[in-house]
Amino acid sequence: xxxxxxxxxxxxxxxxxxxxxxxxxxxxxxxxxxxxxxxxxxxxxxxxxxxxxxxxxxxxxxxxxxxxxxxxxxxxxxxxxxxxxxxxxxxxxxxxxxxxxxxxxxxxxxxxxxxxxxxxxxxxxxxxxxxxxxxxxxxxxxxxxxxxxxxxxxxxxxxxxxxxxxxxxxxxxxxxxxxxxxxxxxxxxxxxxxxxxxxxxxxxxxxxxxxxxxxxxxxxxxxxxxxxxxxxxxxxxxxxxxxxxxxxxxxxxxxxxxxxxxxxxxxxxxxxxxxxxxxxxxxxxx
Amino acid sequence: xxxxxxxxxxxxxxxxxxxxxxxxxxxxxxxxxxxxxxxxxxxxxxxxxxxxxxxxxxxxxxxxxxxxxxxxxxxxxxxxxxxxxxxxxxxxxxxxxxxxxxxxxxxxxxxxxxxxxxxxxxxxxxxxxxxxxxxxxxxxxxxxxxxxxxxxxxxxxxxxxxxxxxxxxxxxxxxxxxxxxxxxxxxxxxxxxxxxxxxxxxxxxxxxxxxxxxxxxxxxxxxxxxxxxxxxxxxxx
Numbered sequence: 001x002x003x004x005x006x007x008x009x010x011x012x013x014x015x016x017x018x019x020x021x022x023x024x025x026x027x028x029x030x031x032x033x034x035x036x037x038x039x040x041x042x043x044x045x046x047x048x049x050x051x052x053x054x055x056x057x058x059x060x061x062x063x064x065x066x067x068x069x070x071x072x073x074x075x076x077x078x079x080x081x082x083x084x085x086x087x088x089x090x091x092x093x094x095x096x097x098x099x100x101x102x103x104x105x106x107x108x109x110x111x112x113x114x115x116x117x118x119x120x121x122x123x124x125x126x127x128x129x130x131x132x133x134x135x136x137x138x139x140x141x142x143x144x145x146x147x148x149x150x151x152x153x154x155x156x157x158x159x160x161x162x163x164x165x166x167x168x169x170x171x172x173x174x175x176x177x178x179x180x181x182x183x184x185x186x187x188x189x190x191x192x193x194x195x196x197x198x199x200x201x202x203x204x205x206x207x208x209x210x211x212x213x214x215x216x217x218x219x220x221x222x223x224x225x226x227x228x229x230x231x232x233x234x235x236x237x238x239x240x241x242x243x244x245x246x247x248x249x250x251x252x253x254x255x256x257x258x259x260x261x262x263x264x265x266x267x268x269x270x271x272x273x274x275x276x277x278x279x280x281x282x283x284x285x286x
Numbered sequence: 287x288x289x290x291x292x293x294x295x296x297x298x299x300x301x302x303x304x305x306x307x308x309x310x311x312x313x314x315x316x317x318x319x320x321x322x323x324x325x326x327x328x329x330x331x332x333x334x335x336x337x338x339x340x341x342x343x344x345x346x347x348x349x350x351x352x353x354x355x356x357x358x359x360x361x362x363x364x365x366x367x368x369x370x371x372x373x374x375x376x377x378x379x380x381x382x383x384x385x386x387x388x389x390x391x392x393x394x395x396x397x398x399x400x401x402x403x404x405x406x407x408x409x410x411x412x413x414x415x416x417x418x419x420x421x422x423x424x425x426x427x428x429x430x431x432x433x434x435x436x437x438x439x440x441x442x443x444x445x446x447x448x449x450x451x452x453x454x455x456x457x458x459x460x461x462x463x464x465x466x467x468x469x470x471x472x473x474x475x476x477x478x479x480x481x482x483x484x485x486x487x488x489x490x491x492x493x494x495x496x497x498x499x500x501x502x503x504x505x506x507x508x509x510x511x512x513x514x515x516x517x518x519x520x521x522x523x
Contacts, residue, residue, distance in 0.1 A: 161391070164380070168388045171377035174339055178371065179440065180363035180392030 006133040008250035013135070013143035015246015017204045019239035020146040021219050022226035023153065024197030030233030031170040031190040034084055035092065037099040040220030041106035042195050046072065046202025047211045048114060054121050061123040061207050062141050068203040069149075069196045076195025080188050088187060110213035120210040142204040149200055150239045153193070157235070166190050170233070221262075225269045231279025241280065288315040289351070290475040291336070291367070291444045296345035298335040305331045307499040308345065313444065313492075318466065318476040320486040320507065322520060323496035329479040330372050332496065333446050337369045338362055349444070364392045366443030372452070372479075374433040378422035382413055385421050385432055389439025398441055406435040409465055427458045434462065438469075445469075446477040451485065463489050483520040487511040495520075 021043060028036045046068055053064045083102045087094035125137025157163040168176040169186040177183050202216065226245055230237030248268075249261055272280065291313040299305040305328045313319045321329050334340040336347055338359045347355045349367055357365075377385050386406060390399035407414040410431040416424060421432055430450070437445055450466070451459035463485055470476050480486035486507075487493060493510040495503040503510060510516055 164384060164388065165391065167380060167384075168377050168391075171379050172375055174359075175371065175375040175377065176388070177339070177359040178337065178363055178369050178375070179388045179436075180360050180395070181388070182358070182360045 002131065002133070004251060004254050006130075006135070007254050008247055010135060010139060011246040011248070011250020011253070012243055013139040013246070014208065015243040015249070016143040016146040016150075016239065017201050017208070017242070018219070018222050018226055018245055019242020020150055020204070021198055021201035022223040022230070022238040022242050023150060023235040024194040024201070025220075025223045026227045026230065026233055026235045026238040027153075027197065028191055028194035029227070030235065031166060031194075032084070032088060032187050033092065034088070034095040034099065034191075036084075036191075036194060037096060037220075038079060038083075038102045038106065038195070039198050039223060040216035040218075041103045041110070042072065042075070042198035042216070043202035043205070043219045044110060044211070044213050044216030045075070045106065046199030046204075047206035047215065048110065048119070048213065049199060050203035050206045051119050051121055054123060061121055062145055065145060065149075065200060065203055069200050072196035072199030073192040075199070076192035077188055079195060080191040084191060085184070085187070107213060114213050116212045116214055118210040118212050119206075121206045123207060136208075138207045142208055145204055146201065147239070149197070150236075153197070154236055162189070222265070225265050228269055228272055229280055231281055234279065234281065237279060237281045289313065290315040290349070291477065292346075292348040293332070293336060294346045294348070296332070296335055296347065297343040298331060298340055299343065300331075300340075304343070305499050306335060309496075309499070309501060310345075311494060311501070313475060313477055315475050316470070316473050317491040318470045318478060318489065319492045319494070320478045320480055320490040321494045321496055322480060322483050322486055323502075324519075325481075327496040328499040329496055330448055331499075333369055333371075333448050333477070333479055336446065337367065339369075339371075363440060364394065366394065366441060368437050368440045368442035368445050370433050370437040370445070370447045370450075372448040374429050376421040376429060376432060376436070378420065380421060381418050382421055382424070382432055383417045385436050386413070386439050389436035390441075392440065395439060395441040399439070402439050402441060406438055409438075410435055426453050427455065430454055430458075430462065434465070442474065444475045444477060446479075448479045450478060450480060451482045459485065487521075 025036060025039050028034055049068045049071060050061065050064055053067060054061055079102055083098040084095060087098050125141050127134045127137045157167055165181045165186055168181060169183050173183050205219065226238055226242045230241035252261060252264060289312055293309050293311040295308045295310055297306050297308055309332055321332060323329050331340065335342050338357055342355050346353055349365055354362055377388060386403060390396055390402060412428055413431055413435055416428065424432060450462055466476060467489055478486060478490060487510060490507045493505060493507045494501055495516065
């Protein structure tokens with residue numbers, strides 16, 4: 001019994017990283033109604049960003065999160081002006097296609113540079129042993145980092161002027177313009193932050209598991225499940241839903257083969273889509 | 287006479303459909319100017335084109351003599367051209383306080399944000415009571431107060447209001463008009479699009495009558511109120 005509990009706690013730790021990734025997807029959707037299909041590629045870039053930085057400066061890997069986040073922000077702004085700005089306000093299919101194109105470009109370049117063989121970041125923190133079970137230090141540190149970043153984002157969105165401008169644009173873009181808020185500047189920044197969250201979560205994953213340039217795809221799909229669980233466009237809910245998904249995985253892994261888990265997750269995805277279209281935390285009237 | 291806002295032969299529309307066929311308006315500083323006309327005459331389109339939410343197909347918009355035709359709405363807002371839009375267009379997921387705070391977003395409005403907030407709370411004490419509530423939970427009248435309050439937070443040079451009284455109880459509409467009158471006496475330039483023609487003519491200094499995307503009649507409001515065609519068409523007598 002305690003084995004299941006330990007597995008669930010580990011799931012919860014990993015799940016907070018899923019949640020962080022989903023926050024990026026959710027923020028971008030909430031602010032500009034763009035389903036960002038570069039998400040998986042950006043997660044993968046976060047993984048390799050961490051890998052390369054760690055190769056350059058061997059320090060505590062979690063300190064390297066800051067440069068990864070900064071690079072993610074800049075990358076996001078570049079991608080916004082390459083592929084997103086021109087299709088804002090047009091049908092959602094347009095932004096799906098243009099972000100998918102960027103995704104393919106990044107994956108193509110990444111495959112050339114790194115092939116598809118697995119990499120890992122050779123850094124580990126001491127774990128915590130409780131009774132017969134040891135929780136790996138990296139999983140704990142990754143979870144703490146994810147929660148700290150998520151809280152920082154919430155504070156930014158609810159307590160600062162630029163953060164509130166982002167929420168205003170998400171709420172009503174035309175009215176935000178009337179207030180003197182440049183919606184283009186806000187969309188650029190919001191996309192940058194969304195990508196920074198994706199790269200940060202990728203960097204965190206790279207400290208927990210081995211990865212390839214294609215690994216982002218799996219986390220992208222999990223992000224979709226999490227985002228739908230939370231209700232689209234609700235970044236705070238996304239973190240919580242990510243934790244729930246991790247918990248579910250943790251509870252299931254002792255009993256069934258890992259390869260069955262996507263089936264269960266996507267089964268849940270479909271059920272939530274049909275039964276609770278506003279997410280498990282959403283209001284029926286929203 | 288000091289002109290705050292001028293429109294010169296402005297043309298505009300939606301998609302392929304032209305709505306405005308050369309609108310020319312002159313708004314004097316410190317006066318209240320109203321635009322009246324039937325539904326679909328182009329009143330809202332005029333304001334949206336002035337603001338830049340809708341692109342002008344032709345003609346010019348001048349703010350205190352400066353050509354601002356091609357500026358985006360946020361650039362115009364930063365120069366003090368303020369539109370309280372039709373349908374209020376609040377930020378529904380943000381609190382009343384935050385909505386007002388967004389009104390004080392621009393650099394020029396930020397400087398006087400504190401004084402302006404006090405003034406808005408003085409005009410509409412209800413908003414202070416509801417400060418922490420999400421704006422979507424307000425009643426229609428309160429939402430209209432918030433839209434107007436948010437506009438005042440913007441430190442307007444010219445305040446344009448689209449349908450102040452629409453959907454409001456007559457008492458409340460009257461109250462808002464009196465508020466506007468006070469503001470105008472304090473020197474604010476106001477442009478009002480209004481479906482309540484009685485009130486509009488009684489309260490304003492100058493009136494434009496819009497029909498089918500053209501200016502039909504213009505004049506001092508008390509003169510316009512006496513014109514037979516206006517009485518027949520808009521005042522029903």
